[in-house]
Amino acid sequence: MSLDAHKKSSGNGNGVVMSTQVAHRLRLNPITDHKPDSYEDLQSDFSPLLFSSLERYLPPSMLNMSREAKIQFMRDILVRYSPEGERTRIQKHREYRQKIISNYQPLHRELYTMNAVNFFVPSFLKAINENTEESFRSILVEPTPGVYVFEMLQPSFCEMLMSEVENFERWVHETKFRIMRPNTMNKYGAVLDDFGLETVLDKWMDEYIRPMSKGFHVDDSEVTLNVCLGKQFYGGELFFRGVRCDKHVNSETQPEEILDYVHVPGRAVLHRGRHRHGARATTSGHRCNLILWCRSSVFRELKKYQKDFSSWCGECRRERRERQRLSITATKLELLKRNGISAS
Numbered sequence: 202m203s204l205d206a207h208k209k210s211s212g213n214g215n216g217v218v219m220s221t222q223v224a225h226r227l228r229l230n231p232i233t234d235h236k237p238d239s240y241e242d243l244q245s246d247f248s249p250l251l252f253s254s255l256e257r258y259l260p261p262s263m264l265n266m267s268r269e270a271k272i273q274f275m276r277d278i279l280v281r282y283s284p285e286g287e288r289t290r291i292q293k294h295r296e297y298r299q300k301i302i303s304n305y306q307p308l309h310r311e312l313y314t315m316n317a318v319n320f321f322v323p324s325f326l327k328a329i330n331e332n333t334e335e336s337f338r339s340i341l342v343e344p345t346p347g348v349y350v351f352e353m354l355q356p357s358f359c360e361m362l363m364s365e366v367e368n369f370e371r372w373v374h375e376t377k378f379r380i381m382r383p384n385t386m387n388k389y390g391a392v393l394d395d396f397g398l399e400t401v402l403d404k405w406m407d408e409y410i411r412p413m414s415k416g417f418h419v420d421d422s423e424v425t426l427n428v429c430l431g432k433q434f435y436g437g438e439l440f441f442r443g444v445r446c447d448k449h450v451n452s453e454t455q456p457e458e459i460l461d462y463v464h465v466p467g468r469a470v471l472h473r474g475r476h477r478h479g480a481r482a483t484t485s486g487h488r489c490n491l492i493l494w495c496r497s498s499v500f501r502e503l504k505k506y507q508k509d510f511s512s513w514c515g516e517c518r519r520e521r522r523e524r525q526r527l528s529i530t531a532t533k534l535e536l537l538k539r540n541g542i543s544a545s
């Protein structure tokens with residue numbers, strides 16, 4: 202795909218519209234060894250990272266222009282391609298977070314910066330430091346293909362995080378602040394990123410979850426980490442029913458795809474977003490889980506161009522095997538028939 206940018210001059214006094222089209226085309230492929238300018242200090246409705254990524258696609262004639270000229274050019278493109286509604290939403294969300302962060306007093310400041318030794322259990326840290334598939338295998342179980350369960354959090358960390366969340370909820374209630382819940386089905390969840398934990402949770406993702414996902418080749422999809430924090434409860438099991446692509450999302454479950462997982466505080470479950478799953482009702486007590494969605498925009502983009510999902514969709518794989526079985530049977534029959542004919 203290529204993006205075009207056109208600059209048009211505005212109409213002149215005679216009512217004649219002069220159109221000077223500067224049709225600079227972006228490159229199809231980025232110049233990977235080009236070192237883009239830093240846009241960190243840029244006050245804009247687009248992320249500075251977006252500018253530095255886009256710079257690699259600029260036409261060669263533009264690369265040596267001033268930073269200001271490049272910003273102007275890239276902003277024109279971004280404005281053209283990102284819908285107004287989306288930009289307003291992003292701006293509103295930024296203001297919402299700012300309002301929380303400048304008014305909410307954290308209870309445990311130590312949660313807001315990474316302190317791996319206090320957060321994670323030693324076995325998990327050891328596996329992360331070794332960073333091999335073997336070291337990850339040694340700390341986890343895979344109760345059904347693609348679902349990984351391992352001990353992750355220190356009990357003291359779980360306690361601290363739960364009391365911080367209770368503190369948010371108290372603040373929300375006292376100040377009558379209207380907060381956004383994680384999704385429309387979730388009345389009791391709090392979005393930790395909105396309360397200032399984004400930086401530390403991004404670290405969790407980059408330094409702890411991604412290496413594991415890579416080890417098990419689930420990094421090309423959307424991965425969920427679900428860790429139970431406590432407290433005491435019955436019910437609330439996490440159930441799994443096989444990985445599916447969009448087309449097969451309602452197809453039958455095979456017996457080996459059924460898993461009902463019972464949460465244990467401190468223990469983590471890592472699974473693909475495409476793994477059909479759900480949570481049963483908590484029948485008594487109080488259950489608190491930390492859920493981290495690691496989304497991959499590359500995976501989402503690639504999915505648009507793929508037709509065959511048999512590398513990960515259980516039903517596509519079953520259909521492919523069935524086709525192979527039928528074709529082998531047909532070939533055998535054909536051979537038998539030929540032999541029969543020549544023998545007669």
Ligand SMILES: O=C(O)CCC(=O)C(=O)O
Binds near residue numbers: 425426479480
């Ligand atoms: O624990 C829950 O309530 C939701 C779990 C879930 O949807 C997940 O792990 O992806």
Ligand SMILES: [Fe+2]
Binds near residue numbers: 425478
């Ligand atoms: Fe989920």
